[in-house]
Amino acid sequence: MSLKIDQDHTRFRKIVRGKIRDNLRQYISKGEMLGKQGKDVVSIPVPHIDIPRFRFGGKQQGGVGQGEGEAGDPIGGEPGEGDGRDKAGSDPGQHAIEVELSLEELADLLGEELSLPNIKPKGKSAIVDQKERYVGIRRVGPNSLRHFKRTFRSALRRQIALGSYDPARPVIIPTRDDMRYRSWKTDDQPVTNAVLIYMMDVSGSMGDEQKEIVRIESFWIDTWLRRQYKGIETRFIIHDAAAREVDRDTFFRTRESGGTMISSAYKLCANMIEHDYPTTEWNIYPFHFSDGDNWSAEDTLTCVDILRNRIIPASNVFCYGQVDSPYGSGQFIKDLRQHFVGHEGVIVSEIANRDRIVESIRDFLGKGK
Amino acid sequence: MSYVFQTELPRELREHQQSIAKHAEAFGLDFYPTLFEVLPYDRMNEIAAYGGFPTRYPHWRFGMEYERLSKSHEYGLSKIYEMVINNTPAVAYLLEGNMMVDQKLVMAHVYGHVDFFKNNFAFSVTNQGRDPQDGGDVRKWVDTLANHGAIVRKWTRRLGTETVETFIDACLSLENLIDPQQPFLPPAPSVASSIDGAEDPTEAGQEPHLLPVHRDYMAGFINPEEFVQAQRDKLTAEREQKRKTPEAPERDVLGFLLRHAPLQPWERDVLSVVRREAYYFLPQMQTKIMNEGWATYWHSRLMTERVADGTEIVDYAERTASVLATSKGNINPYKLGIELYRNIAARWDRGQFGKEWDECEDYDQRRHWDRRVGLGQKKIFEVRSLYNDVTFVDEFLTEDFVADQQLFTFGWNRRNDRYEVQTREFEAVKSQLLGQLTNAGNPIISVLDSNHENRGELLLHHDHHGVDLKLEWVREVLKALHRVWQRPVELHTVVEKKPSALRWDGSAYAQRALGKAV
Numbered sequence: 001m002s003l004k005i006d007q008d009h010t011r012f013r014k015i016v017r018g019k020i021r022d023n024l025r026q027y028i029s030k031g032e033m034l035g036k037q038g039k040d041v042v043s044i045p046v047p048h049i050d051i052p053r054f055r056f057g058g059k060q061q062g063g064v065g066q067g068e069g070e071a072g073d074p075i076g077g078e079p080g081e082g083d084g085r086d087k088a089g090s091d092p093g094q095h096a097i098e099v100e101l102s103l104e105e106l107a108d109l110l111g112e113e114l115s116l117p118n119i120k121p122k123g124k125s126a127i128v129d130q131k132e133r134y135v136g137i138r139r140v141g142p143n144s145l146r147h148f149k150r151t152f153r154s155a156l157r158r159q160i161a162l163g164s165y166d167p168a169r170p171v172i173i174p175t176r177d178d179m180r181y182r183s184w185k186t187d188d189q190p191v192t193n194a195v196l197i198y199m200m201d202v203s204g205s206m207g208d209e210q211k212e213i214v215r216i217e218s219f220w221i222d223t224w225l226r227r228q229y230k231g232i233e234t235r236f237i238i239h240d241a242a243a244r245e246v247d248r249d250t251f252f253r254t255r256e257s258g259g260t261m262i263s264s265a266y267k268l269c270a271n272m273i274e275h276d277y278p279t280t281e282w283n284i285y286p287f288h289f290s291d292g293d294n295w296s297a298e299d300t301l302t303c304v305d306i307l308r309n310r311i312i313p314a315s316n317v318f319c320y321g322q323v324d325s326p327y328g329s330g331q332f333i334k335d336l337r338q339h340f341v342g343h344e345g346v347i348v349s350e351i352a353n354r355d356r357i358v359e360s361i362r363d364f365l366g367k368g369k
Numbered sequence: 370m371s372y373v374f375q376t377e378l379p380r381e382l383r384e385h386q387q388s389i390a391k392h393a394e395a396f397g398l399d400f401y402p403t404l405f406e407v408l409p410y411d412r413m414n415e416i417a418a419y420g421g422f423p424t425r426y427p428h429w430r431f432g433m434e435y436e437r438l439s440k441s442h443e444y445g446l447s448k449i450y451e452m453v454i455n456n457t458p459a460v461a462y463l464l465e466g467n468m469m470v471d472q473k474l475v476m477a478h479v480y481g482h483v484d485f486f487k488n489n490f491a492f493s494v495t496n497q498g499r500d501p502q503d504g505g506d507v508r509k510w511v512d513t514l515a516n517h518g519a520i521v522r523k524w525t526r527r528l529g530t531e532t533v534e535t536f537i538d539a540c541l542s543l544e545n546l547i548d549p550q551q552p553f554l555p556p557a558p559s560v561a562s563s564i565d566g567a568e569d570p571t572e573a574g575q576e577p578h579l580l581p582v583h584r585d586y587m588a589g590f591i592n593p594e595e596f597v598q599a600q601r602d603k604l605t606a607e608r609e610q611k612r613k614t615p616e617a618p619e620r621d622v623l624g625f626l627l628r629h630a631p632l633q634p635w636e637r638d639v640l641s642v643v644r645r646e647a648y649y650f651l652p653q654m655q656t657k658i659m660n661e662g663w664a665t666y667w668h669s670r671l672m673t674e675r676v677a678d679g680t681e682i683v684d685y686a687e688r689t690a691s692v693l694a695t696s697k698g699n700i701n702p703y704k705l706g707i708e709l710y711r712n713i714a715a716r717w718d719r720g721q722f723g724k725e726w727d728e729c730e731d732y733d734q735r736r737h738w739d740r741r742v743g744l745g746q747k748k749i750f751e752v753r754s755l756y757n758d759v760t761f762v763d764e765f766l767t768e769d770f771v772a773d774q775q776l777f778t779f780g781w782n783r784r785n786d787r788y789e790v791q792t793r794e795f796e797a798v799k800s801q802l803l804g805q806l807t808n809a810g811n812p813i814i815s816v817l818d819s820n821h822e823n824r825g826e827l828l829l830h831h832d833h834h835g836v837d838l839k840l841e842w843v844r845e846v847l848k849a850l851h852r853v854w855q856r857p858v859e860l861h862t863v864v865e866k867k868p869s870a871l872r873w874d875g876s877a878y879a880q881r882a883l884g885k886a887v
Contacts, residue, residue, distance in 0.1 A: 004423065005415040008432030011530070015429055020531070024538070049433060051541045052845035054812050056836045062780035062791070064802045066695040066704070075697045075779050075788040161381045 016047045024049055132184045141181025150180035194229040194283040194316075196222065197272065199265040201290035202254045203240040205327035213323050214289045215252050217357050221287065224365055229283065235272060239265035241295070245272075261295050262288075262332065263302040270310035277314075284315040287364075292322045292330035300332065304339045312345040317369040320348045321360060378405055381469070385676075386476055392675040393480040397750060398667060400483035401506070402458040405476065409465045413449055414438040416462060420650070421454040422514040426521035426642060427530075428537050451475040455495055455653070457508045459483040470681035474688060477671040481664030488754045489659070491652040494552035510649060517642040524635040536636060540643040542849035545811045546622035547647050549655065618815035618830060623647065625816045630853050640853070654809035655757045662706015663753050665692065669707070698779070698788065700802070705774070709761065712770050713752060714745035758806045766802070768795040776802075804834065812838055817861070827854045831862035838862055840871075847873035 015021045065075060137150055155178040159165040165172075198218055200206070226232050236251035237243055243264035246254065269286055277284055294300050312318050322333040333348050340346040349363035350356070378386060386405055393400070408416065418435035419425040442448045450471065453461040461479040463472050486492050487506065498507040525533045579597065582588045619625045623644040627637065653660065669689060677685045693704045716722055720740025729735055756764065771793070778791045778801045791797070807813075813832040821828035827850065831838060843860060850858040850873075857874035861883060864871075868883040 003411065003415045005418055005432060005435045008418075008427055008429055009435050010432070011427075011429040011534075012432035012436065021535075047433075048437070049430070051430065051538070051544075052842040052849075053542055053545050054814055054831070054846050055839045055842060056812060057839040059781035061805075061836045062778060062788075062801065063698070063805060064700050064776060064798055065697045065779050065790070066700065066774060066776055067697045068775065069697065069777065069790045071790050071792055073790045074785070075790065157381075161379070 012049075015049065132186055134182045134184050136183045137180050138183040139177075139180065141183065145182045145184075147180045147182050151178055154178045154180060193232070193281065194225060194285060195233040195235065195277050196225060197235045197237065197269050197284070197286045198251065199237040199239065199243075199269060199286065199288040200251065201240070201260055201262070201265075201293075202238045202256050203258060203260045203293075204256070205291050205293060205325050206255075206323070207325060210291060210323040210325050211252055211255075213351055213354060213357060214321070216354070217289075217321065217351065217360060218287070220357075220361050221364065224361075225285065237265050237268050237272075239268075243268045259295050260290070260293055261299050262290065263299050263306060266303050266306040266311060270306055273311065273314050279314045285317065285319070286311055286315055287319045287321065289321045289323060290332060291325040291327065292332040293327075294332050294335075300335050304335070307340075307346070312343075315345065317364075317367070318346050319364045320346070321364070322348070322350050324350070324352045378407065382407070382463070382472060385469070385473055389473065389476045389671060389676055390480060392671055393477070393484075393667065396667070396670065397746070398480055398484040399488060400459070400480050401456075401487050403453075403479060403483050404458050404460050405463055405479075406460065407463045407465050410442055410448065411439065413452075413462060413464050414442060417449050417452055421452050421460075421462075422511060424511070424515035424518045426514075426518045426537075427525065428534060428541075430541070451479060453479045453482045454510070455486040455492060455508060455649075456510045457506055459486065460511060468684060470677060470684045471688065473676050473681070474668055474672055474685060477668040477676060478664045480671075481667035482660060484667070485656070485660050485663050485753060488750075489652070489656060489757075490755060491655050491757050495649055495652060513649075514646065517646065520638050520642060524638060528635060533635070533639065536639055536852070537643065539849035539852040540623075540640050542846050543623060543626075543853070544643055544647050545809075546620075546814055547644065547651065548620035548624075549651060549808060551621045551624065552648065614819045615816055618817055620813065620815045622814060622816055622829070625819070626853050629819055631855050632853070636853070651809065652757075655759075658700075658702040658706040658709075658758045658806075659753065659756060659761050660706070661703045662708075662710055665689075665703045665707040666710045666749075697790075700776075708774055709765055709770070710749050710752070712767075713765055714749050716745075717748035718743050718745035720744075759803060762799070762802055762806060766799055771795050771798050804836075807834075812836075814860075821859060825856050827856060827858040829858070829860045831860060833863040837864055840864065843871050844873065844878045847871065847878070851875055 011020075015024050069075075137147055151174050152172060155172045155174040156165065158175075158178060159172060200211075200214055222232075222234065234248070236246050236248055238246055238251055238254050238256075239260070239262065240256045241259040241261045241264065243261075245268065265288065273279075273284060273286075294303070307318060320333065320336055322330060324330070330350075333350060336346065336348050347364055347367065347369075349360040351360045382405070390400075390403075414435055416423050417438055418431045425431065438449065448464065450464060450467065451462060453459060459479075459482075461476075461483075463475055467475075486495075495508055495510065496506050497509060497513070499505070500507050521533065521537075578600070579592045582591050614629065615625060623640065626632075627640055627644065632640065672685050672689075673682070693701065693707070695701050695704055718741075719738055720726070720742040721735075721738050726735075726738065729738070752761065752765070772795075775793075776798045777793045778797050779788050780791045781787075782789045813834075815830055815832070816827065817830045818828040819825070829850075843862075847858050847860060857872065859870055859872040861868065861870050863869065864880070870881050870883050872879045872881075
């Protein structure tokens with residue numbers, strides 16, 4: 001069905017994508033919706049354009065809340081500046097009820113949001129398996145897919161509506177119209193396997209904020225790649241002057257001091273690939289995050305050498321994310337750009353702050369590799 | 370664009386609707402006839418995006434709202450249960466596929482809202498006249514907003530979407546600059562009739578200087594009619610120049626712009642549309658707590674005492690619990706509203722009001738105070754008619770209530786960089802809440818002078834009450850004002866405790882400190 005809103009919606013999408021009205025680009029904010037995945041709250045990006053008005057600055061204003069707590073206790077989350085206040089009332093009595101969403105749906109949403117292409121798995125094992133998912137109910141279908149409960153319920157509803165239901169003799173006879181069937185959707189499921197190898201610099205200059213950025217970004221990368229591949233493995237490597245493999249928890253918690261030898265991590269990564277993941281069977285995704293400082297220019301040359309000869313030939317794509325930190329010089333990304341200019345197998349992305357995470361994910365995954 | 374309501378409800382729903390309406394009437398609710406329409410979720414999202422009006426004028430922000438609502442619905446984050454619009458007859462939307470208990474709840478809730486629309490004084494300003502037949506209120510806002518849609522579409526066809534939409538953007542930046550008192554004030558005297566006295570030699574009544582005429586028949590040649598008229602016009606213009614406009618600070622900034630800005634006919638049309646709709650929605654913003662509280666109070670009573678059957682009560686309770694959930698970072702208007710009505714009903718049932726009650730300081734006596742006067746129901750109906758959120762909270766938010774409901778104030782702690790609970794002290798909570806509700810949460814801005822610096826510049830004033838404006842947006846709003854006014858605009862406000870002037874002259878933004886004499 002075509003809706004009147006489609007015009008306004010198309011117009012909005014065009015503005016967001018920068019096709020028209022550049023002056024509005026500056027008001028585009030990363031709005032977000034909060035979904036839940038198990039106990040964790042995850043944020044789903046939704047584009048939003050603010051219409052500037054005379055409004056109060058949020059932090060000076062404060063507010064009134066309700067619940068337990070004593071003076072000085074923090075309030076969970078950010079109450080948001082005048083959240084909803086200006087909207088209040090323009091839609092009277094609109095009730096919204098919150099429910100949860102699944103991680104699969106979340107990944108679809110992300111994919112749609114960032115216009116991510118589906119990944120084309122490389123090599124001969126790019127055989128696609130089709131898988132049916134039951135996603136809803138419809139009125140026609142084969143008997144084997146009849147949804148008994150729904151059928152019964154609609155028959156019951158009809159009989160009650162017609163007044164032909166007798167509680168003393170509760171016989172329900174479904175007619176053709178009452179029949180309900182499960183409906184399905186066919187999803188393409190690549191049968192190939194993939195491995196994600198995360199590497200991170202944990203030297204002193206990578207602070208909590210930097211690691212948080214890596215954590216959020218890798219969550220989304222995981223989520224998206226999981227949607228693309230049936231079997232997926234993740235490995236974690238941390239490094240300062242030396243590298244070692246750790247589990248996910250340690251990966252995000254560890255903080256060391258001391259120098260940074262990126263080549264140590266790349267060596268370990270290359271060994272891992274050569275030992276565990278034959279390139280004919282695996283799609284390989286090495287990700288490396290750091291603040292861009294390396295011990296020496298000489299070590300950087302070693303890195304380039306390992307990348308060029310051992311890691312890149314084996315991988316779908318090698319991704320380097322540079323997180324801004326107050327201490328880092330940010331040199332490494334420049335080196336990579338210089339050595340791999342125009343190279344298809346390398347993607348580098350600068351992540352200045354949290355707001356840039358979404359863009360950075362798009363950098364990494366937007367090429368569909 | 371025409372739109373036909375499909376108001377033929379399925380029989381089962383219709384029967385419930387009729388019975389709920391009867392019960393509501395028996396409880397004393399007094400509402401307009403109400404049309405219910407059942408919508409599939411995409412239509413529901415569409416209409417919600419348009420603020421309840423399917424025929425509203427086109428603008429991208431409705432598309433933005435639609436995207437947010439649809440995403441949120443499709444990914445299972447939330448769904449809209451109902452919508453109701455203030456119109457005669459009232460129009461309410463039900464979501465297709467909801468459980469019957471939800472539909473009943475929504476209908477009960479809607480009758481509460483419609484009673485409120487009809488009886489609360491703030492909504493009287495949305496009356497558009499009286500019905501000649503039955504003397505009832507006329508509120509044809511569905512038609513009015515459809516007409517607005519037609520007007521904007523007409524100009525869009527002639528001038529192009531881009532031109533019109535960009536101007537709407539500017540108008541929307543000014544949308545909240547209206548005067549809540551305006552609908553209750555006598556109409557402003559017109560410019561001509563407000564002239565009084567003759568202290569000024571150029572004041573009214575004085576003829577322009579004409580060349581001397583010695584022979585009457587020559588008059589028309591020496592001082593031709595057009596010349597005389599031109600001289601008169603010039604005099605009038607001079608007088609206009611000298612008189613300060615507006616004479617007193619004008620809070621209806623949009624109205625002021627309509628009267629005085631150099632607008633093209635199409636711009637005038639568009640700005641009028643935005644202003645009229647802003648005034649239409651204003652009462653809803655002024656009574657959010659009261660209106661939602663009232664609807665929730667009545668759906669609770671209707672459902673539990675009359676409507677819900679045994680099998681539905683658990684589902685009902687679950688829905689209501691989620692509607693009434695509280696959060697630490699925000700006030701839930703549904704919750705605060707219903708609790709206040711319940712509190713008022715209980716107090717007026719037990720006679721806990723008046724001089725004797727106010728003066729009683731014996732804790733025990735107060736606790737067991739029950740004069741069995743049973744005035745609770747009568748009182749809450751009176752309250753729903755005569756108050757808005759500000760006066761409601763001012764009058765009925767008591768110290769006991771604040772303690773019972775665990776209300777507190779919170780604020781930003783710079784040192785920890787986080788929001789923290791500040792205090793549970795009654796006066797502080799109340800004044801914070803009142804501050805937030807004042808002027809429907811908007812800063813109070815008025816036009817001071819339309820001939821600032823004697824250069825036809827527009828001067829606005831922000832009535833500062835302790836909270837600064839969001840500065841990065843001030844610049845953008847000033848640009849929007851400039852777009853309409855076509856001359857430099859300046860806002861006087863306070864920035865970090867210093868009186869300041871913020872100014873956009875058409876090409877550059879400037880901020881400067883002001884002397885004390887603001």
